[in-house]
Amino acid sequence: MKKLIFIALAVIILGALGFQLYRKIGKKPGAERQQNQPPVAVVAAPVERVVLQDIGEFSGSLSPNAQFVVSPKLGGKLEKLHVDVGDTVDKDDLIAELEDEEAAQQVEQAKAELEVARASLEDSQNTLLLAEREHERVKALHEKQIASDAELDRIEAERRAAGARSRVSLAQIKQKEAALRAAEVRLSYTKIRATWNRGEGSRLIGERFADEGALLKPNDPIVSVLDIDTLTAVVQVIERDYPRVYEGQRAIVTSDLFPDREFEAIVASVSPILKEYARQAEVRVEVRNPGRILKPGMFVRVQIEYARKEGVQAIPVDALIQRNGERGVFFIDEDQQHARFIPVKVGLIHGGRAEILEPQLSGMVVTLGQHLLQNGSPITLSGESGGVQPQNPGDTGSGAKSPGGASR
The missing domain is CATH 1.10.287 (Helix Hairpins)
Known part of the structure; x- marks a missing residue:
């Protein structure tokens, strides 16, 4: 019995000594690794105050703002045609003459x-x-x-x-x-004229359907007249975005034919009906066409501005990262030698930038290389990083307030 007790005590003592030795041996290299870990080269960018927009992007085709066909009210021989395709006509101009x-x-x-x-x-x-x-x-x-x-x-x-x-x-x-x-x-x-009620500007001849000498019946088409000073882009808006679109809303239209130009537009009408098979509603956007360089039938991209925020705190989208189920950024300490992970609450995202709702930041965030970092990892900034912004007087030494917002 005494022998068994002695053996049990010996095992306990040896186990305690082994555990202490393990802790001592295991901790020392870990600490040394933390201190001796080589810095990770990263690219950083400053937290900025910018204007952000919440924009819906759509595509569609252009159609004339107004279009009609010029036709005779009487039948007869087309004796004279005074216009051709592409000609400009004013209100009440003579288009054609019948015998x-x-x-x-x-x-x-x-x-x-x-x-x-x-x-x-x-x-x-x-x-x-x-x-x-x-x-x-x-x-x-x-x-x-x-x-x-x-x-x-x-x-x-x-x-x-x-x-x-x-x-x-x-x-x-x-x-x-x-x-x-x-x-x-x-x-x-017998004198056929181009007449319209809305607008006083000139218009264009779009198509010609008859030639001189043709025998016409009443209402046979002769030419079509187009108003392209303002064009209409027809787009389809899905059910999720439908409540965010309304008449008078600002929009921007772009075309592959003119990649460097943006055309001002406005939402002219929103259909009160969503098509059942697609759950989409038709939205008509009026596009200003200076110089008449846009033409009916062109494919265009339409950006409708849902919301606009000025002076918001924003960072590059590339700075956002998921760690342990939280969305956040690696924020660079004042010494520019270490980076800390800070959870953030994100708002609008547009144009490669993300709005940070919480916490308030001032300084630099890592935009490239953060997947190699842990909280507190040593870093070295590459030459591609932006300049460091000055710290706000009320900020903590890290340049950020305590992260209190939930990530999303």
């Missing part, structure tokens, strides 16, 4: 019929005047009992008939005047 011999003849005939009606009116009015005078004479004789009742009745009947013929002639005058106006309108229809 007008028949219409002109109808005008002349209507004028002649009007003259006949006027002559007939003059004759009926003279007859009415004579009938009224005769009626007055017979009436006076009847009062003197010289004229009989039958003769007075006959004269009164003739007077009423003359009055009726005069009214008929007057109505015929109005009828013939209306016929003349109709004939003149038909004649004017």
